[in-house]
Amino acid sequence: xxxxxxxxxxxxxxxxxxxxxxxxxxxxxxxxxxxxxxxxxxxxxxxxxxxxxxxxxxxxxxxxxxxxxxxxxxxxxxxxxxxxxxxxxxxxxxxxxxxxxxxxxxxxxxxxxxxxxxxxxxxxxxxxxxxxxxxxxxxxxxxxxxxxxxxxxxxxxxxxxxxxxxxxxxxxxxxxxxxxxxxxxxxxxxxxxxxxxxxxxxxxxxxxxxxxxxxxxxxxxxxxxxxxxxxxxxxxxxxxxxxxxxxxxxxxxxxxxxxxxxxxxxxxxxxxxxxxxxxxxxxxxxxxxxxxxxxxxxxxxxxxxxxxxxxxxxxxxxxxxxxxxxxxxxxxxxxxxxxxxxxxxxxxxxxxxxxxxxxxxxxxxxxxxxxxxxxxxxxxxxxxxxxxxxxxxxxxxxxxxxxxxxxxxxxxxxxxxxxxxxxxxxxxxxxxxxxxxxxxxxxxxxxxxxxxxxxxxxxxxxxxxxxxxxxxxxxxxxxxxxxxxxxxxxxxxx
Numbered sequence: 001x002x003x004x005x006x007x008x009x010x011x012x013x014x015x016x017x018x019x020x021x022x023x024x025x026x027x028x029x030x031x032x033x034x035x036x037x038x039x040x041x042x043x044x045x046x047x048x049x050x051x052x053x054x055x056x057x058x059x060x061x062x063x064x065x066x067x068x069x070x071x072x073x074x075x076x077x078x079x080x081x082x083x084x085x086x087x088x089x090x091x092x093x094x095x096x097x098x099x100x101x102x103x104x105x106x107x108x109x110x111x112x113x114x115x116x117x118x119x120x121x122x123x124x125x126x127x128x129x130x131x132x133x134x135x136x137x138x139x140x141x142x143x144x145x146x147x148x149x150x151x152x153x154x155x156x157x158x159x160x161x162x163x164x165x166x167x168x169x170x171x172x173x174x175x176x177x178x179x180x181x182x183x184x185x186x187x188x189x190x191x192x193x194x195x196x197x198x199x200x201x202x203x204x205x206x207x208x209x210x211x212x213x214x215x216x217x218x219x220x221x222x223x224x225x226x227x228x229x230x231x232x233x234x235x236x237x238x239x240x241x242x243x244x245x246x247x248x249x250x251x252x253x254x255x256x257x258x259x260x261x262x263x264x265x266x267x268x269x270x271x272x273x274x275x276x277x278x279x280x281x282x283x284x285x286x287x288x289x290x291x292x293x294x295x296x297x298x299x300x301x302x303x304x305x306x307x308x309x310x311x312x313x314x315x316x317x318x319x320x321x322x323x324x325x326x327x328x329x330x331x332x333x334x335x336x337x338x339x340x341x342x343x344x345x346x347x348x349x350x351x352x353x354x355x356x357x358x359x360x361x362x363x364x365x366x367x368x369x370x371x372x373x374x375x376x377x378x379x380x381x382x383x384x385x386x387x388x389x390x391x392x393x394x395x396x397x398x399x400x401x402x403x404x405x406x407x408x409x410x411x412x413x414x415x416x417x418x419x420x421x422x423x424x425x426x427x428x429x430x431x432x433x434x435x436x437x438x439x440x441x442x443x444x445x446x447x448x449x450x451x452x453x454x455x456x457x458x459x460x461x462x463x464x465x466x467x468x469x470x471x472x473x474x475x476x477x478x479x480x481x482x483x484x485x486x487x488x489x490x491x492x493x494x
Contacts, residue, residue, distance in 0.1 A: 001026050007039045011046040019043045034072040041073050041081045048085055052092040057107065060092060064114045075118050082118060087125035089115065094132040105139050112145060122153045131173055134180050143184040143193070151177055151200065159208065175211045178204055182217035186224060194221050205235075209406065215239040219252065229256045233355065241353050241403065241413060247274040251284055253352065265291050266348035269341050272304075278311045286322050298331055299338035306337050350414045354401035357413050361420070363427045363475050364396040365490055377475045380426045381485050384410050395473050395491040397427075426476040434468040445472055445489050452487040453479075462492040470494050 002022050010019035020043040026036045044067045051060035067073075067085065075082055089111055097104050120126045130149055136142065151174075158173040178201060185194050201218050204211065219236035223229075233256050243249045250271035257263040268291070271284045285304040292301035308323050319327075326332060362378035373385050374392050378400060392398070401414045420427060432447030434454070441456035443464055452474045454464065464470070470492050477488040 001029075001036075002039060004035065004039050004042060008042050011043060016043065016046045016050065020047060032072065034077075037070040037072045038078060038081070041067060041070055041078065045081055045084050045088070049088045052088040052096075055092070055096040057092075057096070060089075061110065061114070064089075064111075068114065068117070075120065079121070079123075083120070083123045083125040086115065086120060086123075086129055090125065090129040090132045093129075097136075099135065104136065105141075108133070108136060108139050109141055112141060112148075116144075116148045120149075120153070122155045126153055127155060127158050127173060130177055134176055137180055137183060142180070143188055143190070146177075146181045146184065147193075151181065171213075172211075174204070174208075175213060179213055179217055182214075182221060186217075186220060189224060191225060194224055197221070198225075212239060212242055216243075216249075216252070219256075223255055229259070232256055237353065237355055238403075241411075244353060245274055247271040247276045247281060247284065250274070250349065253349075254287065261291065262343065263348060263352065266343060266345040267352070269343070269345035270349045273345075278307065279315060282308050282311065282320065286320060289326065290322070293326075297338075297342060298335045300340075300342060301326075302332065302335040303337035303339050305332070354413050357401045357403050360400050360402070361418065361424060361427070362398045362400050362415075363420070363473070363490065364392050364394055364398070365475055365477060365488070367392065367394060377426055377477055378410075380476065381478075382426075383478050386410070386412055388412070388415055420473070427473070429471065429473050431469070431471050434464050434466060434470060436464060436466040438466075445470065445474070447472075447474075450474070450487055452489045454489040454492075458489055458492060462494065464492065468494060 002019075007019045007023050010016075010022070020040070023036065023039040023043045027033075027040050030036045044063050047063045048060060048067070051057075051063060064085070067081075073081065093108070093111065097107050101107070115129075126149070133139075133142065133145060133149075139145075154174045154177065158177075161169050161172050164170055181197065182201065185197055198218065198221055201214055201221070205214050205218060208214075215235050216239045219232045219239070222232040222235065233253075236252065236256070240249045240253060248271075250267045254264045254267035254271070257267060265288070268284055268288045272281055272288065285308045289301040289304040289308075292298070292304070305323055305326050309319065309327065312319050312323075360378045360382075362376040364374050364376055366375040367373070371387070372391075373387050375383070375385055376398075377383055388398075397418055397420045398415045399418045400412055402410050402412045404410055420429060422428070430445070430447040430450065430452075432445045432450075432452075434443050435446055435451075436443035436454075436459065441459060443454040443459050443466075445452040445454050452472070458464070462470075471494075472492050473490045474487050475490055476485055478485050479488075
């Protein structure tokens with residue numbers, strides 16, 4: 001009688017068929033002995049490995065069925081056999097089943113039917129199987145596959161990004177899997193399964209804030225449930241801020257504002273103004289045309305109808321039903337396409353991005369001429385450097401909406417010029433008298449109980465003399481040399 005080690009040694013030496021026949025002979029003599037079944041199981045693994053490498057689908061199924069017939073083998077006690085077999089099935093899927101294969105779905109379903117009787121634990125083979133399945137996102141059983149595979153089985157390695165040959169950091173297997181699961185549930189529109197999946201996605205977002213896309217799909221799934229729009233918006237906004245140049249972000253946000261037509265229109269307009277191929281924007285143009293027709297803005301509607309018509313004609317595509325209906329309406333020929341936007345969509349959508357953001361009044365204290373970096377004071381003992389999209393000068397007062405990242409860095413979402421409020425405790429306009437010694441280039445401004453430092457640059461710029469009465473914008477700024485916060489003069493009016 002050959003033991004398991006004898007069988008595996010023969011298989012590794014290339015004597016797979018001989019090892020299989022020897023193990024089968026022992027099995028015939030002792031059909032219920034677990035060790036004889038294990039010997040056959042290992043021989044079958046090496047045969048399955050060969051089937052996977054040669055692409056012999058029929059033999060692969062035959063050998064998998066034979067392995068399943070060994071009723072003494074279990075995942076708990078023989079995990080090494082089953083994990084190795086699972087790896088070879090994944091290898092077959094990766095190399096032998098292609099998206100263009102008309103039998104791809106049926107092959108996947110048959111292989112899935114062989115595996116789903118087993119409950120695998122986290123392993124390299126289990127993760128490899130998941131990785132190979134992800135490209136088949138239109139496979140009808142992919143949602144069932146995710147339920148069986150169980151995303152709780154993702155390993156620590158699956159959450160680690162890897163670098164491809166071009167040096168690019170690729171999305172982790174975990175993030176790709178959660179996204180694919182979300183897409184599958186959205187296609188099914190199975191509200192019960194969506195509700196069950198959302199806490200898992202929420203947990204991923206909380207524990208892996210570096211992942212961007214789960215928040216987007218969390219919002220999509222919330223909308224599918226018909227959840228409160230404010231809750232969906234809260235989840236989607238952080239994602240939208242990072243992807244504000246992508247049309248589909250604004251298309252998604254427009255779905256949240258179905259009850260706020262002005263905001264919905266603004267989001268759709270921002271979507272079509274993103275730099276995107278027209279072939280992607282058909283649905284957005286149709287939504288815009290629908291809103292314009294509702295408002296009686298038929299010339300504006302005509303513009304978007306024409307855009308879709310030209311695009312679809314150039315691609316040889318059949319016109320969408322809405323477009324086909326509109327171009328046969330009597331009013332279409334009496335309209336002139338108008339491309340002008342009827343609302344200030346940028347202001348409206350920028351305000352949407354600022355929802356939940358922090359707000360402050362900032363004063364520019366210094367601008368580097370070469371880099372255009374602006375030093376600003378934006379709160380009591382709050383100082384930072386920013387580069388604005390427009391030109392600013394020293395003394396400029398701005399209203400900022402901003403967020404801070406995990407490292408405390410500020411990201412400005414919007415900025416606009418405003419008058420300096422009178423109630424700030426870190427910036428104000430004062431009147432006072434200049435105190436300057438003849439042997440010093442700098443000076444001080446005395447205003448009531450406040451004594452402000454006046455730099456030598458400002459003294460020279462305004463030709464300040466001792467005793468001059470002036471008006472000045474002052475800020476509570478940081479002095480690096482003294483390592484202290486003090487009132488500092490920003491500009492002067494005599």
